[in-house]
Amino acid sequence: MAAETKPAAASGVAGEMEVEAYRRLFPVAFLERHLGESVRIDARRLREARPTTVALGAVSSAHGSALARLGDTAMLASVKLEVMSPPAEHPDEGSVAVEFHMPPICSPLVRPGRPTDVAPVISKALEDVLTSSGMLNLKDLCLITGKASWLAYLDIYCLNADGSLFDAALISAVAAFTHCRFLFFHCTYGHATLPLSHFVQYGNITIIQCCCSFHHEVYNHITSLSFLCESF
Template sequence: MDATDMSGDLSVEMEVDAFRRLFPLRYHEHHHLIESIRPDARAFGKARDTTITLGAVASANGSALVKIGCTTMLAAVKLEVMTPSVQLPNEGSLAVDFFMPPICSPLVRPGRPAKEAPVIAKQLSDTILSSGLINLTELSLVSGKAAWMVYLDIYCLDADGALFDAALLSAVAAFSHLQIPVVSLNDDGRIVVVSEENGGKIEQEAVNKDKRKLKLNNIAFSLTCILHKNYILADPTAEEESIMETLVTVVLNSSGQLVSLYKPGGSVLAFTSAVQGCIKLATERVKELRQVLDDAISDMDVE
């Protein structure tokens, strides 16, 4: 190949790159949607590879590291004994925080909290409680006197799209790994956690004698899709989300029942047929995620 050919190829490449930067949506439509292939070579309805690692944080009562493609979430659950409210004497409480440090994305600036963080935290809390994933009465220790306060902290380590899906999966995985500690009554009649530092000594009366798993009633999973013209793209990357605004997040339980449907952005109305298409893709995705979670739990039990 002579210098003229090389110069010509470089010129064409620069023109294509300039077109992609100036008109990203048109570029995406002509080079990907029409060709039925996405930038990462996935089919429209296929989600990215997903992995779950349980017990990622040794100091937590339950934890998990989840990756969906490059999107990475670290979830940790900590338990504290609290006094339940007078109105709900037989229930514990749940507090959810979602953090997006600057390392997760070039769009997150140091000293400026990401605007998505409180929205996702609220969405997670609503989903966990409305789905029935956790029965707050399971967190009661002594009626009207003591119950568990559950702190769920999720850190986004890499924000490459579908953040809620990965955050919800990390929460479910962390709760699946959760071990509720042994607690007892001390000489003052107060509930105390029996720690390994004191040799597991129960001071007076055991409230629960052994560590136990938290009973999860209806495990919820989600799938976010992009709707653009007559296309449905499952599990979008950050690049795809930035180009096409209309997102729909479908939350289903492990039985395939619809828990909720979110449409956080976009100016185009989601037509019924498109939403049905998203639900169909979510149903298949739930089966995949249930298997990934079961495999992670089995691996943990073997260890």
Template structure:
């Protein structure tokens, strides 16, 4: 038989949870008065973040990223293509962000999530404007052959800040990417040589003599913040995003230079002091993410 103290504790928890569901905004505002969130995070702290490199063996580069419970799987496949006449010595990059129904109850089978196409466009814009990838490094033979890099990002669990997690997974996947060997066959066609080069093909002319990585430029990282009255909440989860509707996403490169600022909507206007505060939070986050990525790359080299 339960004690009255135990019953009272359970009853209190039920009452708190009921209040949270019925009056979510007042519930959060009571926490904000103490500069803390219901998950015990300070307002300016992002969730725990992990990066695992190379989870997809069949891809040329891949990464699994978790920011809190938000989980992204990014994979890159390279294919030989004929470059365009406008850029004969450059390769190309195609990015697609996908949200299968398993990632969130709000994503219905057979109906693509509207936010997926928006995030795909944002990722493409940031990747190109940051100049992290030099498309000339994807060239094989000027005017004849170049690499097309297909980057697919799958949201496995959607718990807020999808763009931030997707961008981080893209950067990690390109950091892990290895360019395969390429040879020219008897007909003059350029073909990729995957795996070990068979003895029968040792006489084929290799365009690149060894596998290599891209020499990535300054990497872009982002931080999304929620603005609510005078409060700024860094890295909101899905519950916080559903309650408060004014967001600012700041993208900085690894040198601290501003790449872009997104403010998709919301009633509140972001004044200059608020934007500066968000940029300051993003600078701290960029250092943190850089360190996490560097540690993951070091661990991969050791293995």
């Protein structure tokens, strides 16, 4: 039995090497063959979405975190909060700083010490979607108008890059904000003698449903994340 297993394993490795060599030498023909058979490279049908999973609370030291998988692509998002003075043009809003990281472990194409060209592009796109589009209600991050607000540092680490990087990063970002609990102050000047706990409340930031993927199943994952916290 062992003697039969070794040749089978060797032939399997050899077959994978031949496929990879053909893919590199003849990329157009390789893709055209799959397209002609209506099959993706990973054996999915053309209209079949990648399986998606989300795990909240992946980083215990963060105020909010999530691990999202979109097929074999994996993203780890974490949110850290810091009190800051709100910008003068928006005294009743907080801020979000987005940073997308692609360490060498995520892909053999990423070289140590060499930043990728994709990372800053995805960072900018995520920041535009989360803030400029109004997907996140930044007014929820205000503590005291004109005095103090939350600055949310959103860091997303690509653990495995296997396509759909932006979609996976967006899902992990929304999940991390969904998991994050913000502290809010409700000051009532006529009740200054009440304990501090009377003025402090915890809540979540409002997330407006937004879709940046063409596939409805990814959209369903993004729009349903606001209900995940009830299970944790």
